[in-house]
Amino acid sequence: MTLIADVSLRRTLDSRGNGTVEAEVTTDNGGFGRAAAPSGASTGEYEAIELEPNEAIAKARELAVPRLVGEVFAGDQRGVDQALHGADGTNDFSKIGANSAVAISMAAAKAGADTQGIPLYQHLGGAFRGRNFPVPLGNVVGGGEHAADATHIQEFLAAPVGAPSVADAVFANAAVHQEVHDILAERGIAAGKGDEGAWAPSVDDAEAFEIVAQATERVTEEFGFEVRMGLDVAGAELYDADEGVYSYGEKTRDTAEQIDYVAGLVDEYDLVYVEDPLDEDDYEAFAELTDRVGESEARSASGSRAAKPRDRTLICGDDLFVTNTDRLAEGIERGAANSILIKPNQIGTLTDAFDAIELAVENGYEPVVSHRSGETEDATIAHLAVATDAPFIKTGAVGGERTAKLNELIRIEDNA
Numbered sequence: 001m002t003l004i005a006d007v008s009l010r011r012t013l014d015s016r017g018n019g020t021v022e023a024e025v026t027t028d029n030g031g032f033g034r035a036a037a038p039s040g041a042s043t044g045e046y047e048a049i050e051l052e053p054n055e056a057i058a059k060a061r062e063l064a065v066p067r068l069v070g071e072v073f074a075g076d077q078r079g080v081d082q083a084l085h086g087a088d089g090t091n092d093f094s095k096i097g098a099n100s101a102v103a104i105s106m107a108a109a110k111a112g113a114d115t116q117g118i119p120l121y122q123h124l125g126g127a128f129r130g131r132n133f134p135v136p137l138g139n140v141v142g143g144g145e146h147a148a149d150a151t152h153i154q155e156f157l158a159a160p161v162g163a164p165s166v167a168d169a170v171f172a173n174a175a176v177h178q179e180v181h182d183i184l185a186e187r188g189i190a191a192g193k194g195d196e197g198a199w200a201p202s203v204d205d206a207e208a209f210e211i212v213a214q215a216t217e218r219v220t221e222e223f224g225f226e227v228r229m230g231l232d233v234a235g236a237e238l239y240d241a242d243e244g245v246y247s248y249g250e251k252t253r254d255t256a257e258q259i260d261y262v263a264g265l266v267d268e269y270d271l272v273y274v275e276d277p278l279d280e281d282d283y284e285a286f287a288e289l290t291d292r293v294g295e296s297e298a299r300s301a302s303g304s305r306a307a308k309p310r311d312r313t314l315i316c317g318d319d320l321f322v323t324n325t326d327r328l329a330e331g332i333e334r335g336a337a338n339s340i341l342i343k344p345n346q347i348g349t350l351t352d353a354f355d356a357i358e359l360a361v362e363n364g365y366e367p368v369v370s371h372r373s374g375e376t377e378d379a380t381i382a383h384l385a386v387a388t389d390a391p392f393i394k395t396g397a398v399g400g401e402r403t404a405k406l407n408e409l410i411r412i413e414d415n416a
């Protein structure tokens, strides 16, 4: 049986050098799972609450562990996650910390898979998953909250939508990352890297667009399949609510101008994906932009999810939805966005993340599974993306904590 026999928690390092929560779950028949919580920098205002790691660990030991050990089966993910909610008692995990909750939730899932001797994606998604793979969105240039003195737009993403396999896609993104470096060198621009391994040159956004467009064109040619471009604008970080404007250094844009600006970028750079183009409270502006650029002819004609996401521009809500079904339901109601970013630690458990994905898919919203800027070697999100048939995964292009997920996707593809 998969009855949980032990839950242990410790403080470990994340990729930024901050502490995080790592959980280990063992079952009475020897199943084992280990997982660690990631952490954001450009966090949404409505995310579940992350506590200081030692505090989160102490609270989880006191309140959650007794409800799990000898009480719940690791293979029963909803049971595990219900116990975590019961132990916490709030709607934002502010009592035990979303970092403790998500680490335990993911470790239990791995223990559940381990006892059955099957891969995690199969435990979470069932026997028929593993044929489709998500397109990896790779951050190749960035700034915002992830790097000082770099671009205002937080992430310029490579999107290898034409790749015949996930392995080809992963290598294409790494090649775009290298091309960007070469182009920067050709232009005599020095650049360090931001939190997610993307180049963080001190250039304006217009030059970054030029550079990334050139790099994706070169790689498209070299690899022989289409590599497009995407963005995470992280609009809430640019938005000044008092003034009602988006600030790009000296240059500001009001909401109507921001919508025009992003719609113009979609056309000019044939963007396949735009995340958080607007403020996290502005459902209306999201709806207006989605109306303008979110639908393609292919999608309108079929009206179903069967239309490939690459046929239209995904307008994705990250800080807007924070993986929360209530916020997503409001977005669906108001026609805001056509895609949702899925970050398990934003909501605290895998069950909540699954419920958000299910609601999204039922309503024609594409789920995009995502890492955080502060990461660990944990590769659960690779399995989550395959388990849910997500069309995209956003998990960087290079760097050990990023390649942990990318290489896991290659392994899954190889063995599936």
Ligand SMILES: O=C(O)[C@@H](CO)OP(=O)(O)O
Pocket: 039, 040, 041, 042, 043, 044, 155, 196, 232, 234, 318, 370, 371, 372, 373, 374
């Ligand atoms: O905004 C985002 O989408 C993420 C990950 O790229 O950043 P952070 O983890 O800092 O919120």
Ligand SMILES: [Mg+2]
Pocket: 232, 234, 275, 276, 318, 319
């Ligand atoms: Mg984001």
